[in-house]
Structure formats: C-alpha cells, structure tokens
Amino acid sequence: MFWSSGYGATTPQQLADRLEIAKGSLYNAFGGKRQLYDLALARYLDMRAQSVGAMLEAQSAMEFVEQMTKANPTRLNTSTLLYGAAALGLP
Structure with missing residues (x-):
C-alpha cells in the first residue's frame, strides 16, 4: 500500500483492512503506521540487496x-x- 498510495496517503485503517486485522491489532503487532513502514522498507531493501548480490555474482x-x-x-x-x-x- 505504501508503494502504490504513498506513506502520507495510506491510513492506519487502510493498512488494517488490507492485513485483515483490527486497527488495534495493527498497533499491538507493529506499534503503528511508521513502524510497519520501517519494517516494510527494511524487508524491501533486504530483498533488493539479495537480488543485486546475485546479479553481481x-x-x-x-x-x-x-x-x-x-x-x-x-x-x-x-x-x-x-x-x-x-x-x-x-x-
């Protein structure tokens, strides 16, 4: 959702709906929108780094x-x- 809508336009309720969880569960599991974004970005960067590593080899x-x-x-x-x-x- 962050990729398609942007961080600012993505609401916690939209995230909860997409994850099929209650908004409160989003906060309990991730701490909030920013923490979920940070986790998503870290995962994306890790996946990209692995891909680039494979290409360079x-x-x-x-x-x-x-x-x-x-x-x-x-x-x-x-x-x-x-x-x-x-x-x-x-x-």
Missing part, C-alpha cells in the same frame, strides 16, 4: 539477465539488461 551475460529477470519480472527491459551485462564485462 553472475558468470555470464545470460546468467546476469536471468538474475535481473527474477529480480524485476514486471519491469523487464531486455536492452537495459544487455547493456548492464556488457558494462560488467560479462561474456
């Missing part, structure tokens, strides 16, 4: 493209992937 252009595709399945741009592989000097 690629041994070939094909493996780089495969890792990039796994990391960004909805944002695939083949020419960008190939330029990225070439920039890393991958065969």
